[in-house]
Amino acid sequence: MLLKNNYHQYVVNVIAINVILAVGLNIVKGFAGQVTVGHIALAAIGAYTSAVVSTKLGLPFWAALPTAMLVTGLAGAIVGIPSFRLEGAYLALATLGLAESVRIVISGTESLGGxxxxxxxxxxxxxSMALDAHRSYYYVVMPLALLGIYFSFSILSSDIGRAFKALREDPLAAAASGVNVRKYKIIAFVLSALYAGCAGSLKAHMAPGFLNPNDYTIIEMVTLLLMVVFGGIGHIWGGVIGAVLVTIINDLTQDYYQYRMAIFGSVIVLTVMFMPRGIGGMIDHHLVRRRFKAIREAKSRAT
Amino acid sequence: MDYFIDLVIIGLSIGMVYALVALGISLIFSGLDIVHFAHGEIYMIGAFIGLMLFRHLGIGYVPTLLLAVVLTGIVGVLIERLFYRRLTRAGGGYTVAGMGMIIAGFGMSIVLQNVAYLIWGPKALPFPVPYGRPVEIGNLALPMSYVWIIATALILMFVLNLLLKKTMIGLAIRAVAHNKDIAYLSGVNVPLMISLIFGIGCALGAAAGVLIGPINYVQVLMGISVLIKAFAAAVVGGFGSLPGAVLGGLLVGVIESLGAGYVSGTYKDTYAFVLLIFVLMVKPSGILGVEAKVKA
Known part of the structure; x- marks a missing residue:
């Protein structure tokens, strides 16, 4: 690796984990159009499951990661059930309540470290080789992040992805055209929960192997929202760009904590106001314009 | 038995605070068709403004309350004009929101929280109001602060009811809440009314903040838990229904107080969520909700 500094390596790992989280959130929010604010709680569930399974049951990381993903997937299905009857703001409320409850229960439970x-x-x-340095952990995190992005593209181009998009545009019309709305809503929630569980587990096992319930508050949720919104809702590369940018800015402004959150908040508000499709949307717009220009020029040359 | 009655009284007075915040949320929801996720921070800013007025101007508690309510209402109008107006107008009329407005609300709540932090710092500040001796009813000693909360909240609700039902402005507000296009055609100044509705909603939140100040401390992070409880109250009573918001607020307050007294105080903040999720699953329109406006 080019990065000599151990701390930089750590930041890169955090970026990869955040990319997984953001790409996962984009599936349920961007593709399927379900407004969930509880994604950070799913990451917490994944992280704590992985931690408990590996310390109390003594399972290795390679078994703890799938277990955490499985449990988080189940939790995702539970979070998804309210979406059958609720939409928009109601769903946001329900998921916000679930997320805060998860955090409060974790910080109130002694056996989870309180x-x-x-x-x-x-x-x-x-x-017998422990991947406890940030540099070696990189070779666990980065492939998983790339795999996550790849799967996200495959989902988007499959029939599931098309069903999601139909669901997002108009659930009634989707149901009328034969999309099983409930099934695909649950699938969206479970898929994004799998991502969250993976990210949570990776966070748990990264050195120094320490979890705190205060890492899963509304502030972290808003930071995650910022990644997806600023990058572009429903745009995979946009989400990745957002995750990278926000994590780097987050890290550089460590010393200016309060200004940072105020600025993050304003960026969210201003992005929604003036750039609702985010960076990804702008890139798309630019690319489409260039394609049209090229076609127009080719035509004028032909005639 | 005394313990039970104590808990219920505490629950009712805290419930009144939740009810005031829920009234604001419900009013904004019915008037603007948005769910305002930054309302907890409005409540917090109201409490801080009240505390600053009380400390530095040396005026009594009642003038403080009134002044803080008006000032926070103005802050609310400014926020609505500068930020939310663009979003609510984007859909053509004054109804759109959806995901954009929810996300913007969260962003705004973080902004307000940190602006408050920069101004007032992280410490929990006391709000020392000399209330006088507890009222004794039978063998119950009722602290004056609870009496104040319940009485003030009831007066505010009464005034709000008068405003909405008996005045021309109230008629215009109800027309806007019912149907903006028809209100336009009937000559109602819809943009002005929308600002007014948002301002009144914020003012109610500020009143709640100033009322709770003397019981709890005033601090930057006080918003989020009240926000969720007020949402729970609004949903339990029926989103958009004002009597429902009051009923829901009282219900949430009493359940939380009883739960903390008899079950466990550690998980006190989760009882409201459990109630919220239960009502959302079983009857999303709430107890008094006439029809569920699903698309916010």
Whole structure:
């Protein structure tokens, strides 16, 4: 790796984890159009499941990760059930309530470390080699992030992706054209929960192997929202760009915490006001314009 | 038995606070068709404005309350004009929102929270109001602060009811809430009324903040938990229904108080969510909701 500095390596790993989170949130929010604000709680569930499974049951990371994803997927299905009857703001309310409840229950439960945090989560092992340095952990995180992006593209271009888009544009019309609305809503929630569980588990096993319920508050949720909104809702590369940019800015402005959150908040409001499709939308717009220009020029040359 | 009655009284007075915030949320929802996710921060800013007025101007509690309510109402109108108006107008009329407005609300709540932090700092500040001795009813000693909350909230609700039902402005507000196009055609100044509705909603939130100040401390992070409880109250009573918001607020307050007294105080903040999710699953239109406006 080019990065000499251990801290930079850490930031890169965090970026990869946030990319997984943002891409996952984009599936349920961008593709399927369900307004959920509880995504960060799913990441918390994934992280704590992974931690408990690996410390209390002694399973290795390679078994804890799928277990965490499975449990989070189930939790995602539970979060998705309210979406059968609720839309828009109501769904946001329900998921916000669920998310805050999860955090409060975790910080009130002694066996999960309570408000102090959960310690001594082991790093992944290959044979007898521990991947406890940020540099070696990179080779676990980055492939998973790339895989996540790849799967997200495959989902979008499959029939599931088309059903999601139909659902987003108009649930009634989608139902009329033979899309099983409930089934695809649940699928969207479960898929995005799998991403969240993966990201959560990766966060848990990253050195120093420590989790705190205060890392899963509304502030983190808004930061995650910013990644997706600023990058472009429903735009995969946009979400990735958003995750990278926001994580880097987040890290550079560590010392100006309060100004940072005020600015993040304003960026969200202003993005929604003036650039509702985010960076991804702008890039798309530009590319489409260029294509049209090229076609027009080709035509004028032909005639 | 005394313990039970104590808990119910505490629940009712906290419930009145939730009811005031829920009234604001419900009013904004019925008038603007948006769900305002930054309302908890409006409540927090109202409490801080009240505290500053009380400390530095040396006026009594009642003038403080009134002044804070008016000032926060103005802050609310400014926020609506500068930021939300563009979003609510984007759909043609004054109804759109959906995902954009929800996200913008969250962004605004973080902005307000951190602006308040920059101005007033992270410390929880006391709001020392000399209330006098507790009222004794039978063998119950009722602290004056609870009496104040319940009485003031009832007066505010009464005034709001008069405003909406007996005045021309109230008629215009109800017309706008019912149908903006028809209100336009009947000569109602819809943009002005929308600002007014948002301002009144924020003013109610500020009143709640100033009322709770003397019981709890005033601090930057006080908004989020009240926001969710007020949402729970609004949904339980029926979103958009004003009597429903009051009923829901009282219900949430009493359930939370009883739960904290008899079950466990650690999970106190989750009871409202459980109630919220239960009502959303079983009867999304709420107890008094006439029809569920699903698309916010």
């Amino acid at each position: 408000a102090i945090g959960y310690e001594n989560i082991p790093p992944p092992f290959i044979g």
